[in-house]
Amino acid sequence: MTEAHEAATGAQPTRAERRRRSEAAILKAATTVFAETGYDRTTIRAVAQRAGVDPALVMQHFASKERLFAAATEQTVPTDSLLDADIDGLSEAALDHAFAPFEDPELRAQAEALLRSSLTHPAALKVLRDDVMVPVQTRLAANLGDQDAALKAALLNASMLGVVTARYLLDIPALAEADIGDLRRLLLPALDALLETSDRDDPARPGGES
Amino acid sequence: MTEAHEAATGAQPTRAERRRRSEAAILKAATTVFAETGYDRTTIRAVAQRAGVDPALVMQHFASKERLFAAATEQTVPTDSLLDADIDGLSEAALDHAFAPFEDPELRAQAEALLRSSLTHPAALKVLRDDVMVPVQTRLAANLGDQDAALKAALLNASMLGVVTARYLLDIPALAEADIGDLRRLLLPALDALLETSDRDDPARPGGES
DNA sequence: GTCTATATCTTGATAGAC
DNA sequence: GTCTATCAAGATATAGAC
Numbered sequence: 001m002t003e004a005h006e007a008a009t010g011a012q013p014t015r016a017e018r019r020r021r022s023e024a025a026i027l028k029a030a031t032t033v034f035a036e037t038g039y040d041r042t043t044i045r046a047v048a049q050r051a052g053v054d055p056a057l058v059m060q061h062f063a064s065k066e067r068l069f070a071a072a073t074e075q076t077v078p079t080d081s082l083l084d085a086d087i088d089g090l091s092e093a094a095l096d097h098a099f100a101p102f103e104d105p106e107l108r109a110q111a112e113a114l115l116r117s118s119l120t121h122p123a124a125l126k127v128l129r130d131d132v133m134v135p136v137q138t139r140l141a142a143n144l145g146d147q148d149a150a151l152k153a154a155l156l157n158a159s160m161l162g163v164v165t166a167r168y169l170l171d172i173p174a175l176a177e178a179d180i181g182d183l184r185r186l187l188l189p190a191l192d193a194l195l196e197t198s199d200r201d202d203p204a205r206p207g208g209e210s
Numbered sequence: 211m212t213e214a215h216e217a218a219t220g221a222q223p224t225r226a227e228r229r230r231r232s233e234a235a236i237l238k239a240a241t242t243v244f245a246e247t248g249y250d251r252t253t254i255r256a257v258a259q260r261a262g263v264d265p266a267l268v269m270q271h272f273a274s275k276e277r278l279f280a281a282a283t284e285q286t287v288p289t290d291s292l293l294d295a296d297i298d299g300l301s302e303a304a305l306d307h308a309f310a311p312f313e314d315p316e317l318r319a320q321a322e323a324l325l326r327s328s329l330t331h332p333a334a335l336k337v338l339r340d341d342v343m344v345p346v347q348t349r350l351a352a353n354l355g356d357q358d359a360a361l362k363a364a365l366l367n368a369s370m371l372g373v374v375t376a377r378y379l380l381d382i383p384a385l386a387e388a389d390i391g392d393l394r395r396l397l398l399p400a401l402d403a404l405l406e407t408s409d410r411d412d413p414a415r416p417g418g419e420s
Numbered sequence: 421g422t423c424t425a426t427a428t429c430t431t432g433a434t435a436g437a438c
Numbered sequence: 439g440t441c442t443a444t445c446a447a448g449a450t451a452t453a454g455a456c
Contacts, residue, residue, distance in 0.1 A: 119380075
């Protein structure tokens with residue numbers, strides 16, 4: 001039952017429906033404010049104002065600021081498409097995986113809220129590290145093979161973290177204005193070089209077909 | 211006049227000397243606390259306790275939390291050694307430049323304080339972007355030459371930001387435990403590949419001496 | 421020079437009217 | 439279900455004793 005449908009039919013939304021909608025409005029507003037200012041500087045009052053509701057209503061729905069933040073940053077980690085990538089397309093898959101949430105209008109605020117708070121809010125740090133970065137690195141490393149796999153995966157992941165942070169959160173001019181195609185074009189060779197088998201590999205298992 | 215010297219001679223420190231010392235102690239404590247928890251979660255009380263002085267004394271010396279933070283993160287940008295690097299050693303110079311403050315016990319807390327607060331504290335963001343990253347990128351780009359110079363420099367700089375952030379602030383296991391020599395060994399080829407002249411270069415001015 | 425005491429403000433959270 | 443009113447805690451910053 002959509003709002004437009006109601007307006008056309010004149011039907012009244014049920015109480016449960018009204019409640020669900022105000023909760024969604026609050027959550028959307030909270031995600032935006034968290035994304036803009038981070039956890040600490042975000043106030044319940046500011047969230048309520050943005051959502052057009054009373055501050056007490058925010059507490060009624062989410063019980064605490066901590067749980068509101070958890071709800072606003074939930075599911076930031078998309079279903080990973082890093083498993084089915086062949087080795088050649090691995091860096092490309094990792095690159096796209098890093099940009100995807102920030103280029104998707106639906107996910108952008110969620111991702112930004114989590115990332116912006118990650119350096120100062122312990123709960124956000126834990127989620128980013130344990131639920132996002134480490135799993136991604138594990139899946140990347142699983143596709144690699146050489147003895148430096150874990151470290152290479154971590155470096156690739158951290159580099160991409162730096163790029164999206166600089167572009168979307170720090171607003172570093174050269175990166176914020178850049179075309180995403182140019183970023184891909186320049187980054188891909190570098191990421192490929194990072195993943196390439198290094199000299200120190202086990203001689204019994206010569207690296208790839210170099 | 212050192213403390214040890216005074217103890218040996220029994221000389222009394224002057225008032226100005228006592229003041230200078232308590233100010234230094236406060237500044238050191240502030241830098242540490244800012245580095246650990248960021249600007250917002252750092253309280254004047256916590257700084258005073260860490261320094262072993264009264265909270266009011268902190269205000270007496272630095273007037274405001276904002277100015278205390280500015281003093282604690284001042285001079286984070288070291289005199290750049292990126293100008294005299296030849297093109298071949300450029301990525302190596304940039305890499306070392308990124309790690310240096312975090313590997314120097316004297317500078318570590320300063321750098322961490324600035325970086326940790328940069329995503330949530332506007333003043334810290336401005337310093338990191340305008341006084342640290344943009345100048346570094348400008349100097350890197352000046353040594354490059356091709357038409358993507360600015361973007362390549364920005365990407366290299368942002369990647370290193372991500373690596374040091376993941377290693378020193380987020381404590382991503384694979385990176386935090388890694389030997390810095392391994393990080394250099396794996397990163398250098400990737401950074402070199404990033405700076406390499408790309409295919410799209412102006413045909414009238416073939417890139418470097420490749 | 422240093423500290424006690426406190427003013428002033430803002431926060432998250434709660435209680436109760438309607 | 440929503441809002442008014444308010445609490446308790448903690449923050450920066452100040453004033454003044456010593």
